[in-house]
Amino acid sequence: MPELRMALAFFLLLNILAGLVRVVRGPTLTDRFIVAQLFGTTGVGVLVLLAADPGQAALRDVALVFALLAPVTVVAFVRFAVGSGPSPEQERR
Amino acid sequence: MNPWAVYALSGVAMFSVGLVGLFSHEHPVKRILASNIAGSGVLLVLVALARREPTGAPDPVPHALVLTGIVVSVSATALGVALARRIARIDATAKAESTGASDPEAGGGSA
Amino acid sequence: MSPTAWMAWPVILPLLGAVLALLVGRKGVRVVAGVASVATFTASAVLTWEVATRGVLRQAIGGWGPPLGIEWRADGLAVLMLLTIGVVGPLISVHALDHLGDREDREFLPLWLFVWCALNALVLSADAFNLYVTLELVTLASVALIAVRRDRPGLDAGLRYLLFALPGSLLYLLGVALLYGLYSALDLGLLGQRITPGPVAWVAAGVMTLGLCLKTPLFPLHVWLPPTYTGAPTPVTALLSALISKGSYYVLLRLWLEVFTPILDWQVGQFLGVLGAAAVLWGSLLALSQSQLKRVVAYSSVAQIGYMFLLFPMATLGARTGAVYLVVSHAAAKASMFVAVGNIHQAVGITELGGVQGLAYRMPFTFLAMALGGISLIGMPPSGGFIAKWILLEESIWTGQWWWGLVLLLGGLLASAYVFRILRGSFLPLPPGVTVRSIPLGNELAPLALALIALVLGLVPWFPLELLAVGTAR
């Protein structure tokens, strides 16, 4: 069972890395930011999987904090970043 | 290779990337990010060193040092960003004045 | 209170003063800062007295002691630095009060107290990581001070300083990590006992030296210094040049003389010495070719820092005495020069070197200070600079490395050229049409007091020299 959890954690990590492609390719800032959100949730998944190992219970607290604070960046993004970056015309390419 | 050594090398590489990036960029925000990256690299080396004995609890001393290091690095980042922000504001105002338009931030007042 | 307890106050009092000065807000800030300054100076003086009479003092903070805890160690070198900071710093801050506006007071005074706290903590600390924290505290407080006027040049200078000082600290921290990895200790004493030549010690010594040289700065790494020193408000430049840059040099000195001694071989010493010599010549030549007054003095700092690195090739106790004596007298002399420059700017509002024309008659104290400070920079008797250079010259001959003596003499010659360039102009007749605003007497006396310290260091060197010997008998 610990092996399965570790394997799943690894699998989720690979998912995160695959998501990097979208960050690099964009094309819009919003797309990139969506991937950041995806990373956040997947990262929480990795953390809760790792936390199930004996002696690692504190990692659940880390996952909790990640989940709790995720909206902070989002709200900041919506407030600040939306107006910048390439214009809609450029976005559609 | 031991896991700690893998992470320590990773930290060393991050440090080098950050340090070289710091001196090859002109944009202040990028340079602040670079110094942050270099800092994370050093901290990663420290935490990796704390995990060298594979059994038992890791060495808590480097952990405490790293926590202090993170606080210092956050402070430096915040101060750097604040300075860069102010410079950008001064430039924007100067530009607006030179083109005869009103201050782009004139709508802003104190809260 | 036990004698060792006195070690806490030079660190705690300015910290407490800074926090209280922030707390009281606009009205009481001068009073709080004044009381804190007097108290801190008194504590530094008492500690100096204790060390002079009892010898080296130690305090295990928290009662733990190395390797678990942090230790403070006050030897003669440490308390001499404490005293220098405690005398030079407040004199600069008195000048700053008038030079900066009323608004900046609220920020300048607490920030200066933080710098003072951090420098005192740095001087007393015997723990490699704690030194990192103090270095960063000094850096961030300096950045805030440089930018305190919120004008474009100051902000640029602050950001530039931050982005050069940060990698310096990080390089140092990486060295600390490596040393801890091998020796499981952060205490400088323990590290000094355990150090053995090997890749870890070499690389650690290399990155730490590189980082600290970047912060000080030593010759090829000095590119940030002239623009930063020019862009900062003049009192802050005085602090930077006189005290803050000495902080990282002090750490370097401690490291090489107390920790890395086994790996300080001939080549390393010569290498640092060559860079120092290059700094002396390059800095002096550039100082000679500047057209702006403040830049002349700034480049002179590059040169003076160079002399301090001549200690490493000789690496004798005598050379250490000479270098530290230079640190102390340069602190006083250069502070007086920068403060005088600040007065001149305030009086005529001209930053060009030609702006000093005729001012010697109008601002006699300021130019007397400039002349006395200049004498110390050149190394003519009677001045602290003379004593320091004399000791270094003696050591260079005694160790058979006469070529450093040559550098000392040549540097002195160049320094006299740029100092006389400033002074000569001031004795020319005042050009017509120039209005000279009057300067408050206190502002004229502050640089004079600083310059007199440099003079006194040349007249009665016995006390500092005896103090420096405390704790060297090993």
Next chain:
Amino acid sequence: MSLWDGVCAVFMVAGAFFCLAGTVGVLRFPDVYCRLHALTKVDNLGLGLVVVGLALQSGSWATALELLLVWLFVLISSAFTCQLIARAALRRGAAPWTGRREP
């Protein structure tokens, strides 16, 4: 491996599968809004199933509760996040995909 463990494993693997599906969606879907849709699958189902599997396995009420709390936070934040991002994207002028091939 007991039956109970097997059930937990099925939950977790299913969760990981939904995470994969979400990632593929974010990578492959044509516009911001579709990608947001894929993102919510990870938040709701992917993490949810993993959490359920782990909670069943943990054998302690406190742990299970904390895990569910983590999921709850992610759900709430996801609901707000997607709404905010979608609105921001619309305001910026990112046109929704209409099924036609772009030139």
Next chain:
Amino acid sequence: MTAALLDACLALCLPLLAWLVLRTESLSQSVVLFVAMGLLSALAWARLDAPDISLVEAAVGTGLTGALLMHTLSWTDERPPDVAARARHRPWAVVAMAALTGMLGWAVLSLPSDDPGLTREVDAHLAESGVEHPVTAVLLNYRGYDTLLEIAVLLVAVLGARAVNPRSERTTPEPSRDPLTGELFRMMTPALLLVAGYLVWVGEHGPGGAFQAGAILAGGGVVALLTTRLGTPRMSSWRVRWALLTGPLLFIGAAVAPLFSGRALLEYREAQAGTVIFVVELALTVSIAMVLWMFFPGMRPARAERSGKEPS
């Protein structure tokens, strides 16, 4: 086996991501990548058995640094165009990077590979420290002096940041008009307070503590700034100053009190150490939250809104 793969993957990706952050042309891309790097480093700390650090990374990276960097995106395009953000591609940069990595790697690999460090010394004195969690013991007792200076660093940084940008940059007339974000803030607040309180309390015997809790509260504060009518706290308000400085004052007081009974700085009596540390941590939580909150420069409107493009 899988664990080793996970470690290798993580360790490889961190420097790679760092390189991408600095290499990309657009600043927005590097900010997003930087936030992702923070997440990966939190996973790395977790793998290295450093949950305390992972917690801080989670709290600071997703909350404060993320928001701070997003804020930079709203103004950096006023600077020279994004192209200036690109690295000047110079061969020396790559050579320097490789040389530095090689040299440092050589030193790191020649370190002994099974050194317990100071673990034993820390454990031997843990009973005297007043707390059960070794990292807290180091942070607030054995090396409490570092922490005292670290608080000074925070104060200096906030003083500097506020000195250059003294006013909160609010220009949107009605940020709270958006019912969605307001609701979000209302829902977050109790959870934030609860988790922050839990982390201070748990810090005595497990990973957690003042900084983590303070960072979480600050995250809530940032959301409040962005969604409600609240402006950034200003240094000129005495309430703000007291909230900021009570913690440091208390810490200084606790540090010097032993001096008056012939002990060293920060040398707590064994019986009282636990209580003193807890009270200091509680007070510091408030101050740290205030400092981190005040790092955030306040707000300004999104450009689309300002030019009136907002759909009605």
